[in-house]
Amino acid sequence: MSEKDLSYELIPSTCAYCGTGCGVLLEVMDGRLSGVLPQKDHPVSKGALCLKGWSSHEFVYSPRRLDKPMIRKDGVPVECEWEEALKVVAEGLQKARNEHGPDAVGFFTSARCTNEENYLLQKFARAVIGTNNVDHCARL
Amino acid sequence: MSGLEQIIREKLANGSDAFLCLKNQAGVSVPVLITSPDSEDIEVAELGEVRYPLGKILIALQKEHPDTRLAVVVRGCDERAFIELSKLEQLDLDKLVMIGVACTPEEAEACGCAKPYPEDVTLGEKVENPRGLETIERLESMSDSERMQWWKEEFSRCIKCYGCRNICPMCFCKDCSLENPHLVEPGVIPPEFPSFHIIRALDMAGRCIDCGLCEESCPAEIPLRSLYRKMQEIMADKLDYRAGESRDEKSPLSFLGEEAEIKNLE
Amino acid sequence: MEGMSVSEEVRILAFLCNWCSYAGADLAGVSRLQYPANVLDVRVMCTGTISTYFVVKAFQEGMDGVLIAGCHIGDCHYLKGNYMTAKRFQVLRDALKFLGLEEGRLRLEWVSAAEGEKYAEVIRSFSDEVQALGPSPLRKKDKTA
Numbered sequence: 001m002s003e004k005d006l007s008y009e010l011i012p013s014t015c016a017y018c019g020t021g022c023g024v025l026l027e028v029m030d031g032r033l034s035g036v037l038p039q040k041d042h043p044v045s046k047g048a049l050c051l052k053g054w055s056s057h058e059f060v061y062s063p064r065r066l067d068k069p070m071i072r073k074d075g076v077p078v079e080c081e082w083e084e085a086l087k088v089v090a091e092g093l094q095k096a097r098n099e100h101g102p103d104a105v106g107f108f109t110s111a112r113c114t115n116e117e118n119y120l121l122q123k124f125a126r127a128v129i130g131t132n133n134v135d136h137c138a139r140l
Numbered sequence: 141m142s143g144l145e146q147i148i149r150e151k152l153a154n155g156s157d158a159f160l161c162l163k164n165q166a167g168v169s170v171p172v173l174i175t176s177p178d179s180e181d182i183e184v185a186e187l188g189e190v191r192y193p194l195g196k197i198l199i200a201l202q203k204e205h206p207d208t209r210l211a212v213v214v215r216g217c218d219e220r221a222f223i224e225l226s227k228l229e230q231l232d233l234d235k236l237v238m239i240g241v242a243c244t245p246e247e248a249e250a251c252g253c254a255k256p257y258p259e260d261v262t263l264g265e266k267v268e269n270p271r272g273l274e275t276i277e278r279l280e281s282m283s284d285s286e287r288m289q290w291w292k293e294e295f296s297r298c299i300k301c302y303g304c305r306n307i308c309p310m311c312f313c314k315d316c317s318l319e320n321p322h323l324v325e326p327g328v329i330p331p332e333f334p335s336f337h338i339i340r341a342l343d344m345a346g347r348c349i350d351c352g353l354c355e356e357s358c359p360a361e362i363p364l365r366s367l368y369r370k371m372q373e374i375m376a377d378k379l380d381y382r383a384g385e386s387r388d389e390k391s392p393l394s395f396l397g398e399e400a401e402i403k404n405l406e
Numbered sequence: 407m408e409g410m411s412v413s414e415e416v417r418i419l420a421f422l423c424n425w426c427s428y429a430g431a432d433l434a435g436v437s438r439l440q441y442p443a444n445v446l447d448v449r450v451m452c453t454g455t456i457s458t459y460f461v462v463k464a465f466q467e468g469m470d471g472v473l474i475a476g477c478h479i480g481d482c483h484y485l486k487g488n489y490m491t492a493k494r495f496q497v498l499r500d501a502l503k504f505l506g507l508e509e510g511r512l513r514l515e516w517v518s519a520a521e522g523e524k525y526a527e528v529i530r531s532f533s534d535e536v537q538a539l540g541p542s543p544l545r546k547k548d549k550t551a
Contacts, residue, residue, distance in 0.1 A: 006158055006205050008173040008197065012165065025170055029200060038307070038357055040190035041168060047190070048359035051301045279504070288506025288543055323459055334505050334544070335466050341505075342458045345497045370504045371497070378496040392493055396454075396486035402479055405492055 007031065012039060016112045017052040018138040020044060024053055033057050093129065102130035111138035143263055144185050144213070147239055152177045156211040156237055160197065162188035171197060187213065187241055187263065193353055195221040195309035199230050211237040217351035219258035220384025221309040224349055227390050230312050242266050251352055252365075271350075275366040276373070295337055297360035298330040304354035304364055305340065310347040310383075317343065337367065344368045346375050346391030349384040378405065416470035416536045418445045420529075421460070423453045425483040426518045427475035433522030441526040442533040445473075452476070454487030458498045461512065465502075468545045471511045471536035475528065478516040488516075510535045511542060 010025040023042025027035040036057045040047040059065055069085035070077040096104050107125040109118045122134045148159045152174070163172040163181050169188030172181050194212060201210065214222065219238060225231040240257065242264035248256035252272020257264075279287050305311045305318060317339050318324055324336050331337075348368040355365040375381045379392045392401070422428040428449045434441065446469075450456055453476030464472050474491060482488045495514045503509045513532050517525045 006173075006175055006201070006208055008158075008201060010170050010172070012168065012170060027197075027200075029204060034200065037171075037192060038303070039168065039170070040192065040356075045359075048357050049301065049303055050299060050359060054302060054306050284503070284506045284508050285543065286506075287504070291505050317459060323463060332466065334507075335462055338462050338501060338505060339459060341501055342462075342498065345501070367504070371501060374497055374500040374504075378500065379493055393490075393497070396489045397493070399480060399486075399489070402489045402492050405496060 005030070010037065015045075015049065015053040015056055017050075017056060018111050022049055022053050024049065024056060026057060033060050097129055103133060105129050105131055106133040106135070107131075109134065109136050111136070144187065145182055147262065148174060148182050148185055148211075149177060151211040151237060151239070155209055157208045158201075159211045160194060160201075161185050161213040162190070162192070164188075173197075173201070189247070191215065191217070191351070191353065191356075193221075193307055193309040193351075194218050195225050195231065196312075198222070198236070199225065199312055202232060202235065206232070207235070209235050209237070211239060213241055213263075214238045214258050215241050215243055216253060216255045216257045217349055218309075220255070220349035221351060223387055224310060224347060224384045224391075225312070226387070228312075228347075228394075233387075239263070245269075253350065253352070271369075273369070273373075275363055276370050279366070291337075292333050294362050295333050296330050297362060298336070299360055300329050300331050300336070301359060303357045303359065307353045307357040309351060309353065310344070310349065337364075341367050341371050345371045346379075346381055346393045347383055348372055415444045416533070416539075416541060417468070418471040418473060418529075418533060418536060419464045419469045420445050420447050420473040420475060421450055421453065421456050422447055422517075423476040423483075423488075424449055424451050426477035426481065426516075427453075427525065429519035430475070430517040430521045430525040433519065434526045435522075437522045439522060439526040441529040444533060445529055452482065452484050452487035453491040454482075454484065454489075456491065456494075458494055461498060465507070465511075465542060465544045468542070470539070470542040470545065471513070471532060473513050473515065473528070473532055475515045475517045475525070478518055481518065507542070507544065508539050510539055 007030055009028045011028060013024050013026050015022040015024045022045035023039030025037040025039050026033060027037060036054060038045060038047050038049040068079045069082055071080050071085060071088055093105060107121055109121045125131055125134050144161070151159055157175065159174040161172065162169045164184045164186050169186060169190050171192045171194065172185065174181050174185065195218065198210065198212065201208065219240065222231055222233060222236065222238070226233045238258065240259065240261045242261045243251065243253065243256035244264065245267045248267055248269040253269060254271035256269050257266040279290065282290065302318065305316060318336060323339060324331055348371055350369055350372060352365045354368065355363060358364055372383065381392050383391065422431055431447060453474055456474060461472050474495060476488045476491055477483065479488060491514065499509050499512050502512060515528045517528060
């Protein structure tokens with residue numbers, strides 16, 4: 001076999017499951033994410049991971065993972081384009097706020113997003129919609 | 141050119157398709173597979189102070205690419221793991237070139253490893269080191285109930301991350317007993333004493349090569365190594381078997397054996 | 407025996423091999439030999455089939471003692487099945503001991519189909535031994551009924 005077929009890389013990254021920020025090494029074999037190892041001398045996690053960190057690669061190729069937005073039409077989720085999806089969301093938010101006031105809307109952010117994305121979402125909640133209803137999935 | 145760099149170039153020029161070792165990546169040691177003599181990684185390859193389960197990486201590589209000839213830098217524990225894995229038919233040692241590295245006296249002492257060097261040492265100096273048995277000796281001086289209390293307290297910190305199993309170079313089963321709901325009740329944290337830990341310990345009998353990666357990667361700092369080291373002691377005392385030592389002799393728990401061997405027991 | 411009433415009985419699980427020890431137990435019964443009734447029998451085809459997990463599971467489910475009884479070495483119906491039992495047993499007993507379970511709670515005996523008297527004697531002595539140790543520290547509080 002030729003050498004080119006064989007490739008194995010470990011990509012240092014940060015576990016995105018919660019706010020701790022443990023060091024992970026993503027194993028990529030032949031261009032496909034195949035596993036996770038803890039980063040041994042990481043200043044935060046010192047070579048340890050929790051169950052979530054150890055399995056943080058498993059969702060990537062899951063057949064149940066949504067890779068396109070879906071809109072429920074007549075009770076059935078149907079794949080659609082981003083433009084259409086965002087339009088539905090925007091209209092829904094506007095409708096809720098106009099009919100029931102800003103506090104009828106809540107915002108739930110995620111540890112899997114970056115700081116900047118989370119900042120943007122709370123800014124959107126407070127400045128655009130006008131509510132303090134902001135919460136976070138890692139606030140367990 | 142450092143000793144390691146020279147070895148990598150030499151191996152890649154003489155029949156090895158790829159070279160597995162550690163490299164320095166922005167101040168951090170991570171495993172790297174070097175597949176080309178032109179690779180920039182050769183210059184940052186290092187022995188490093190940290191250890192990774194190289195056996196696991198090799199099993200995955202050999203499974204996908206069974207014909208690849210791999211060269212790999214091994215410490216004493218890595219070599220023991222590879223030998224045991226080959227007897228369990230997980231690794232093909234014929235397609236593996238091992239470059240031995242002896243641990244430094246400081247590393248050996250901190251680790252408590254009884255054989256901190258592989259059979260053939262290419263880099264570093266062999267040092268002898270006593271096996272770290274202090275915890276086991278202290279536990280054995282306790283009464284049964286004191287000892288159980290001690291373990292219960294230690295295991296009560298377990299968050300069931302499965303890190304000990306995931307990092308273990310000797311764990312390769314697809315279906316793990318630790319995930320069997322009849323043996324370990326799902327969703328219970330900490331896992332019930334002692335099923336989770338005794339099942340792992342029993343599976344380590346005749347397999348554990350005392351690398352200590354389990355204890356290193358335990359977020360709850362449970363002294364797992366003492367438990368598995370005790371399993372090694374039991375295997376040596378009762379069944380006269382030391383995992384990773386011989387390339388031919390298989391674990392007595394993996395075959396039925398002969399009557400004469402049984403008669404000597406008890 | 408702290409915290410237990412004198413009348414509280416310990417429970418013992420006995421794994422008996424189909425070809426020797428189960429027949430031995432049968433013979434003890436047919437011969438009307440007296441032995442304690444706090445033993446639950448599990449008939450297995452060979453003691454070699456008894457995974458160490460089974461014993462762990464028995465203790466986890468609230469058994470106070472576990473007996474494994476099979477054919478004498480050399481008499482195994484499957485020729486070598488009990489060799490594995492002999493090897494596994496020693497590892498298991500020492501491992502459980504290291505975690506703090508008294509070694510008297512686990513016993514391995516060879517009982518042939520002709521040894522009804524031996525079977526009754528084994529059960530009597532093992533039952534006494536476990537009774538002296540009291541209920542297992544691994545017994546779950548809610549499963550003692």
